[in-house]
Amino acid sequence: MVAFHASALDGVARNPALPTPLLLRLLACEGGGDGPPRPAFRRARLPEAAVAVILAHPNPGARIEFAISARAEPSQRARLVDDPSPKVRAALAYGPEWHDPRTTVAPLPDDVCARLLDDSVPSVRAALLDSPHLGPSFVASLATHRDPAARRKAARGWEKLPTGERSALLADPDPEVRQAAALGECRRDARVTAELLRDPKSAAEALRHGILHRADAERCLAGRTHLAALAENPSLPHDLVERLAVDPDEDVRLAVSLRPELDEKRRMSIHFTVDALTRGDVQWVRDGLADPGVLRRAATSAHPLLRRTAAQSPHLPPDLLDLLARTEDQVVDNLLGVYHPDTPQEVLMRVYARLGGTFSAWMAETHPRFPREGLAARYADHPDGNYRRLAVRDPAATPQLIERLSHDLEVWTRQAAAEDPRLPLRRLREALHVPELASSAGANPALPEDKMTAVLERAGVPA
Template sequence: MVAFHASALDGVARNPALPTPLLLRLLASGADGDRPPRDVLHRPGLPGPAVELILAHPHPGARIGFATSARAEPAQRARLADDPSPKVRAALAHGPEVYEPRTKVAPLPDAACARLLDDPDPSVREALLESPHLAPSFVASMATHHRGAARREAVRAWPALSAGERSALLADPDPEVRRAAELQECRRDARMTAALLRDPKSAAGALRRGLLDRAVAERCVAERTHLAALAENPSLPADLVERLAVDPDEAVRLAVSLRPELDETRRMAVDFTAGDLDRGNGVWWVRDGLADPEVVRRAATSAHPLLRRAAARIPHLPSDLLRLLARVEDPVVDNLLGIHHPDAPEEVLMRVFARLGGTFSAWMAETHPRFPREGLATRYANHPDGNHRRLAVRDPAATPELIERLSHDPVVRTRQAATLDPRLPLHRLREALLVPELASSAGANPALPEDEMAAVLDRAGVPA
């Protein structure tokens, strides 16, 4: 019964219909040393009394759970910046771990970030500088910070920095800060590029983006110095580009094939091989040019698979380019459209679902705004594959009788999907609470009566 209690309790914790009194009861359950269920801490739109309970909770795990919630308001999470536990402050500083590409995390207010950046515990400061959720304005503000690590991170905001701030970073007393700044400035300074090439730590980066004198470029080609990086360099003379286009190294030829100045005829004349799983996220000029419609169009209409894949990652593709990419016979393009594009056509989503199955397909079916719903019961209720039978639960026209039948399906994921559906007859929902692999889904079903939710808390030993 213990496993049943824990599983059902987890379901109730994420039940969208959980009444506030039971929510507060769950949150207070850790007062004697236990952490409340994670799904309670990560619920969207927690009421004020619940937030206050969490912020004052004696178990640091409760406060850590709230600090890492992608659904909590930044101003609410920011109140943990003065938490007595450095583990809580470090969790807040780094922010939520986001596994769903379409989930956007609002950054903490700059004032809270400033306090965390000057935290007495180094683990908190490091966590903040490693956070992927910092506001661009705060990143730029670190250019004048008294800690070198902060100034080094500020270099990432190079285009937004003033001329004075750039000059100061180029003359910074910290060599790591200077190197990071020089790798930005060398794009327009050939002498700085040449100096960076003498440092093994910066040579590849300087060759990839730095402004090159012809003599330096010829020497690097002759000495085969970081040729794949050199092949990306925008200032590489055209005749050296042609030489690298026939280099024996496959990685060098691939880098040449992705150069932005090549027309389609020249690009596809390069003998390159694109990896079957390469998603094209390393094509810098597409990544850096997302605001330029011409860049987006060139990538999407290219015959180069990595350019098409880079374009498929763009969530604001014009409709004609979206339709074009939807017709490309490339599973990676399909996957990327399904992950990143809110308007991906239904046929693309269904191809991805049929091909991949498992957790990814379930996530996409549940979260993608264009994933189909109508007609799925007729098409898939009797499908030989359980992954497809689960789709029938999504159909608004599915009857309670069908939902109940699918709650007995041989495939556990299909049974769980049916058990989670509010159309499941109440007698079967109560029965499912006693089935270990269905108890969590039954507990999360919004049709579960309040007294049944309270009974789950009672049986799990949650204090009243």
Template sequence: MGAFHASALDGVAGNQALPAELLLRLLAFDGGGYGPPRLALQRAGLPEPAVAVILAHPVPGARMEFARSAGAEPAQRARLVDDPSLRVRTALAYGPEVYDPRTKVAPLPDAVCARLLDDPDPSVRAALLDSPHLAPSFVVSLATHHDPAARRRAVRAWEVLPPGDRSALLADPDPEVRRTAALWECRRDARLTADLLRDPRSAAEALRRGLLDRADAERCVAERTHLEALAENPSLPADLVERLAVDPDVAVRLTVSLRPELDETRRMAIDFPVEDFSRGDVEWVRGGLADPQLLRRAATSAHPLLRRAAAQSPHLPPDLLHRLSRTKDPVVDEFLGRCHPDTPEEVLMRVFARFGGTFSAWIAETHPRFPREGLAARYADHPDGNYRRLAVRDPAATPVLIERLSHDPAVWTRQAAARDPRLPLARLREALHIPELASSAGANPALPEDEMAAVLDRAGVPA
């Protein structure tokens, strides 16, 4: 199978116009021991006959790709819980890898997770406990599990655990479970904090989160012990906050400047540095991205890291979204483009201009507010090929222009044109045999069924 045939097959695998008969044929393909293309296995809304083919596929890699498909329903993926392949069960246990913050993955049913947690192989159990997709109800149920690793995972749900489960975890026979639980409970227990400070493995985190006795706080300031962590501690006395606000360590001063209780006057009186592209990972803002009052405090702050943290919320009301859109901070722009469905067009265009490459293409293709109208007139003759491909998005772009752009010097522009259903059929057929365009042409929804079948034939997919 030639390289361009493989590429065309990948395109057809993701083609939304692929007929059901050809989809079933493709899904049964063994791919020389690698299985069918991933795009076929991870399509959203696969019909039951297609799911049945995947579940019975002789190539474990095919079942593994389906196990971690964000497009599949949890109940469909759950049918792999007893798969004979360790790789498949491990993939199922961890779940889909998600890179788009707007993508939500529904968790597997609790009963399926419980069976995975009883899997005889430790890698399956570990993958499940590491999964970011567990239902809260299942995490809470882990508090009484016989496996200490499961009980440690339950501690992450500390604030919603019943009091009896919290007490049991604090007295757990496993020292790591006890320590992990103590690091949560120490936020309201100075005695636990003092105990944790004596353990080098937990001292920094206890200083960051725990309820502090004044004597311990003063000692840590005097000894300069984990000062950056201490500067974040919510219970740090106000006079010690003031001392750390003028500390010679710039990282300590920056941490103090982000404390939630400071008013704007005091916050901005601190001499703190901010790198141009620091991400703004502020815990108290990150934990309140759906809290209107907290978001308003952060978004209206003069502190750039608080504004960047607020920009990561998909819940910004229109006035705060407008306000942040006018900061012209590249990091704010990026977060708005990633996270907010109503990001203004001008912000999206700034993000597109700044990044170029794959991220710009992702923004242009997936964001519901990215502009379309007028792009052909503005960009079809732009000197930058990254902009010329935007002309393909314009509903008013003619087949003549689309064909012209399919010969563009920039490969991404050619590929965008090859995916467009307005591309004249003769050029679309030709593009199937051009290595760098074959995948895009295969994904074109205007590709005739007989051409899709021919791609499968050339790739050696049995009828």
């Protein structure tokens, strides 16, 4: 018989029914090239025996995969803090590079972060300070750290720092720390803003957020310096806002149109254009994604960027969710499909139909509202293979239909059928030898244990 295709091993590594003894055997394998299959180290709820094998694995690449797993418990990943490889410690320090946007990554314990920040290797310390997964208590503790880079990181969380730490950072001996602190303080002190405007490196951000003296604002207007940033400034006098609202620069007018104090009539009277695919990340709306008042203002606005930013909130009440679902805006549809757990099925299907590919497959597999019932009857014979793939999701799909779809002309449809536990065992065994189906067949939870064992043996995974 022809040997199993090599990708079958990757499938077995992510098979949810993989018995613990086979998992331990797979994890212990040193493998070739980059080591054992990556999915094995990113599984959820790994047993303690498996974690112990990973921590002692001789291949640093294997330990790195565990260090960046979004599914592993922080307390488990934290045990790599003393790993002999700086690359592993740096991977641990930064954490997962991608995770489901509907979830958050729990931070490492503060004491582990503190040890990583004191690591002897600069790349480990830098990875920690670049991490988006640090807890707020640890970030606040950085204000008194001996490393200036750590104090700069603390200054970026200015609003959460106690008064004493703020004062110390404003008088810090390191000029970059002082500048980072000043960029936080300028939001409440026009004198600090004026000082920052003298430095080209900090001028744009100071203009965007700082309290402004009118003379400084007029000077920027006269010199046409960073006008788009100036147009966002919350302290800008009303008459200067009105001047910028008719500025010849389109980016400046767009920035004015997004100001939070404008009423809807004035906002939409400004001449601006928005690209059809611009996501929309309006800061005052992003800051209020859990605020009912902010969400209502943004979701009911005619301004597409306000609506698109509101669509990123999982907290939209039913009436606003329904309103945004009817806006006929493709970007709004996409964002609702990613972020809101109650997105209407018709929106999810619109996104699926329009985008196809990996994103639609991910959404269909993970969104709690994506339809399932009736898909076989509707789509099993659809001319588009992207839709025939949906028939596999139907709980009423028969084994005969699943087998038929495993021979479909569209490879994604064949792969979806090969991973379905209703696939007849004869066809499932056959799929292990088909290059484009082997990984899906290996991940099929109906795959018998003896076949999983055979895949490991054919791949040279030692007992």
